């Protein structure tokens with residue numbers, strides 16, 4: 001039987017559990033032997049109890065729950081070649097030949113690295129007598145399939161990542177709640193939303209909550225001009241009858257000189273130039289919490305099924321793959337292309353080539 005392991009890694013996101021459930025159950029129904037790896041790469045390196053063979057009932061209750069029951073972690077040791085060799089040893093000992101990783105671009109980059117070094121590790125382990133000749137032959141290849149679990153929606157080449165819809169829904173609920181108290185006191189609220197270096201959550205939250213001003217990393221305002229522009233925009237909203245102001249700041253927001261834009265700075269500008277009573281709210285981890293929306297359950301379930309199919313169809317020549325969704329169709333693409341394109345967005349921002357950064361976000365940022 002083909003043995004396939006699934007793990008969640010990096011930052012957690014709503015819908016990861018649904019993805020794990022889908023992989024396990026589709027694997028079982030397709031005659032595969034599924035394993036769960038606990039705590040991401042940390043569990044893969046530890047082995048033992050952290051890698052467990054599972055059955056249908058072991059993932060009961062996963063579909064509708066947020067977070068990740070099999071836990072996630074960040075693992076420094078996996079970044080080193082010796083750490084990755086330990087991971088190889090644990091997989092070979094169990095005869096696992098395919099790995100499905102639900103995580104962000106960091107986790108998927110690490111997985112691809114593991115695969116690139118696989119043959120070298122197998123040879124070293126064989127030479128040092130850690131594994132037998134038969135094990136080396138049985139485990140001569142490792143297939144990697146990624147599913148993108150990230151609230152940030154920051155991976156190029158997919159329209160949506162697992163968790164982004166739930167995080168956006170939570171942001172909208174929270175901002176709606178702030179709006180009612182803002183109205184009572186005619187206040188301005190400066191709200192920081194997550195997203196790391198991606199402005200997708202902030203942009204879409206701004207559209208869906210009717211924000212007056214927005215700061216995102218892909219479209220930075222001019223260093224010495226944003227203060228004036230923002231104030232006149234807020235004044236405009238007030239002059240047409242609004243008695244509140246809502247400013248959304250992506251956590252990775254910067255100005256055109258790549259200086260971070262912080263909520264406290266924005267508040268300072270509003271108070272100084274407009275005199276509005278202004279409060280800052282950092283939404284924080286509430287954005288990662290709670291139940292997944294229907295969309296994240298649905299996306300993770302369909303993608304889990306596709307990931308198992310990709311494992312079944314794989315040949316030794318197949319590249320590592322990533323499952324995505326483009327124009328409402330589940331896609332399977334080479335993982336390296338997706339990572340390269342994602343890294344390119346960050347590079348273009350660093351080069352201050354903001355129009356290109358926006359263009360590269362084209363699949364997720366509707367123009």
Ligand code: ADP
Nearest residue numbers: 010011041074075078079103104105106107110
């Ligand atoms: P995310 O997957 O959400 O982007 P991280 O970037 O923190 O989260 O990555 C999660 C884990 O993946 C890291 O703790 C590390 O073990 C592994 N990882 C990330 N980047 C690399 C890399 N370049 N090489 C090897 N492993 C990596």
